[in-house]
Every structure is written in structure tokens, then in C-alpha cells.
Amino acid sequence: MVAAGDADQSSVAERLGIKPDMVVQEVGWDEDVDDAVRSAIEERTGTDLLDEDADEVIDVVLLWWRDGDGDLGDALVDARGPLDENGVIWVLTPKTGQPGHVEPSEIAEAVPTVGLSQTSNLSVGEAWNATRLVPRSKSRR
Secondary structure, three states: OOOOOOOOHHHHHHHOOOOOOOOEEEEOOOOOOOHHHHHHHHHHHOOOOEOOOOOOOEEEEEEEOOOOOOOHHHHHHHHHOOEEEEEEEEEEEEOOOOOOOOOHHHHHHHHHHOOEEEEEEEEOOOOEEEEEEEEOOOOOO
16 A cells, blocks of 8 residues: 555556546545545546546546445446446545545445455545455456
8 A cells, every 4th residue: 555645646647547548437526535636637538537427438437435425335336337347446535534434344345245346455645545446357457
């Protein structure tokens, strides 16, 4: 896991596997999200993040998730809908001690029930962690 501050924000998109021209959808935006992460991704892809109502095939879903947001399993099922077969879901959750912190066990419990596998975790800023999820049938990359 990379600690906050170990890498500058411009590299966060690269660490998330974001490449130019990827289609990235953002789900769960609220005023507490990390705008530096969002900006780095938009800069790397060269396009704006798509909202929850996008009808395109998605390469990467950014799911901002906080304690109290509802059922994570349901949110993951919805996020998988428009996802490309090789797509990735990054679940972004507040770090320990931050408002809305989500226990890692909550993610670990929801992931297999929706046919996903957890492959890695990253720190993506002072207040947010990211958990990488891929379809279970896909090998880890």
C-alpha cells in the first residue's frame, strides 16, 4: 500500500491504471470527494468523468463509497452493468478516522457475492483509499 504523500497527485491516475482515452464513470460523487484525484484522472484520459446516467461502455468505474451510503453489493451490481468485460471498479472509501469510514471487511464481504475479486489497495490522497475490483473470471493483472 502506498502511503499518502508518497506520490504526487499527478501520478494517482497512473497508479489507478488509467490510460489516455479510457472511458471513466464516476458514481457516488459528493462534496467530500478528492478533487485532485478527479482532476488527475480527467487530465490523464483527456475527457471528463461520466456520471451515473452514462449509456457508454465503461473501462473504469470510480465508486465513491461511505458508511451509510446503502448496500454496497447493490451498488457494485449497478456499477458492473455498463462495465467493459475487462473493466475495473475502484471503490474509494474514506480512510480510518475520516467521516464515513468503511471497514475493509464490508468490501471483502460484498465483493464475491457480486462475482468480483479484490486485487489491490491504494492510498489515493490524504482522506481516501481505493480498492481495485475485477470480474472474478479474469486473471489478476
